[in-house]
Amino acid sequence: MSKILAVLEQRDGTLRKVSFEIVTAARRLGDTDAVICNTGDREGCAAALAERAKSGGYRAVVFGATATGRDLAPRVAAKLGVGVAADLIDLSADGDAIMATRPVYAGKALLKIRVTAKPAVLSLRPNVFTPDSRAAGVTPETLSVTTGGRVKVREIKPAPAGTLDVAEAQVIISGGRGLKEPANFKVLEDLAHAFGGRAAVGASRAVVDAGWRAHADQVGQTGKTVSPSLYIAVGISGAIQHLAGMRTSKVIVAINKDKDAPIFKVADYGVVGDLFEIVPKLTEEIRKLHG
């Protein structure tokens, strides 16, 4: 059986959810060794990972298509003389090769590819692969980094305490121009709080460009691609570029006063009407459930 190298991620000493997804998917391809590289020195990590991939005779190296993985995977791939089969939503072994599927054209099509690179370098879209029960027991080896990189991390400005990254949240409540003004996002924040620590507030590009919300919160083609279990679009029309970032969410709810808004075409459940009446009522109901 082939050997697979899974590159996991952790934060504040605990493995991130995507790590369990990576291990689960990697095991489909073969016996998996899990490693972690715990430093801001990406050049050093890339060198260490490429070295390990070569010396360990791995068939594939698997990353998450996260901010970290998107930076690291191509560095490692280049050192191994291959490209990254990036942002995969499905993968399987196919004899000597690997079959994989990735969304292209902003999710308007799926590309099925056959990867013959040796080793293959793969990155997986977060929140797509469901971790199996075995994944929880993974204990990654920490790789040591020797070379000093030329790019130095000077500082990390953390997002405000208690805010969950939209790319990691299980529930996302996104607001658009229908919110009318920045202060009104309070309505969505209240709803997010009602879900406990599981929900984050996202945004359409229109309100990010207007300076109402941070770019980190933007969902869509020029923002983040998310697949939460519940996505609630509030006062968002549903432009194709917005859909590109959220159409793979498990359940989509749309709240919009225009019954013909395109967002209703992808929504599982729609409520037509004024968000300022609907959302507070929803917050109340969710609080009751979680209260």
Place this chain on the structure above:
Amino acid sequence: MKIACCIKRVPDSEARVKIAAGGKAIDDAGVKFVINPYDEFAVEEALRRKEKAGGGEVVVVCLGPAAAQETIRTALAMGADRGVLLQTDTVSPDSFETARLIAAELNSGGWDLILFGRMAIDDYNHQVGVIVAELLGLPCVSAVSHLDIEGAKGVAEREIEGGIEVVEFPLPAVLTVDKGLNEPRYPALKGIMAAKKKPLEVKPVESPAGAIEVVALTPPPERKEGKIVGEGASAVTELVRLLREEAKVL
């Protein structure tokens, strides 16, 4: 400042995707092609850096079909000085091959900065710039959303999970740029006229197949038909019931 920008010709983000006969590519007929939006940020940044330095050269490089001359002209109209088209009818689905051709072109340029987009909006690959940096042995910062350059040293901000990372790097360097870095200018009429006379060198290249092969391009699975639960606040109770009992997400 001598700056290279790599730009890709991509279908407009509004374009309707129709799959061509053969089932491996899109049907180009009627599709409007544009410069990749992230690469516009790269061109804009290059122009501003050159203006600030009071001189230099901004060169745009594109790997693509003959029609990509148009994409290069767009960047020239914004203000870039000259363009290079690495012309090939088939671009490999393996980014390593694209990166290798671009790196070969940029290898001996003596660039202070080489700029890429964070990703191309057609293939979402997020990698060509980073691979080129590795192939050229240059330091690389990806997904840059804020940039300061002082002499031969740069400071960049990039979004990471849960925050913003501030990094320092030496020039020359390769950067891939994110939205938020700047607001790209629209080419003015004068720029469009001037662009017609700017040098655009066409170099035929072979893009090898690489180690990633396209098996099929298919439409995404349709989302199951949704339903309008109702109108106004009175629909909320039913919505919550459906989310609990039918969708089981609460």
